[in-house]
Amino acid sequence: MTNSKLIAYLGPPGTYSQRAVTQYFGKTPSGHYEYVPLNTIADCFTAVQDGTAAYVVVPFSNSSNGPVKFTYDLLRTTEPRPSIIGETQVKVEHYILAAPATLQRIEQGGEDAVRTVYSHPQVWGQCTQYLTSHFSNAARISVDSTAYAATLAEKDENAVAIASIAAADVFHVEVYAAEVQDNQDNYTRFLVLERYVNGAERTELDQSVDMELVRWDRVTAA
């Protein structure tokens, strides 16, 4: 048990994880809880493990490209594994976001003006069709979250980010292209974790996640 009143998620504000948190706990959480953005999925696991956060919300799998590897690995290696007490699905619609100066450069010099595309590694496999016909000469740089990618694009007039439309409300970036994901029905499943209390019985959700981890181990071993 922890006395923490914090609910942590992968930040900064504007990530899909933030949407998952507000979808699950409400726009403003009840009971004096507060939302806190953390830098990495690993930080979320540490926060729930050491009691800094009462709950954390982490991405688990995506309908287009499967497991979120960081979360799978941490679920396997964190001892004792946090309890999985809830889940929520977020519709993931990706946007190409860029600083106003970058949009001007693209207008003048075409898409080759863009040298870098920033995003979370999970995103590349969700936008393969778009990325084969756009920005094919740009380097893809994987960063800790999509909203963090938007903060980098905000400061770099040779770069764009792939992120959620929510990131455009938080940072000074504008939309270059909307809904660039391959599959219009693109969903990410998020899990809500709480610190494991010694002796507590594993929930049904815990057991179903166990089965998915085993299934994925078999797929990768094959």
Ligand SMILES: O=C(O)C(=O)C[C@]1(C(=O)O)C=C[C@@H](O)C=C1
């Ligand atoms: O970077 C974010 O916005 C996240 O919340 C992470 C994350 C993920 O790890 O899968 C969540 C949903 C999308 O599939 C892309 C990225």
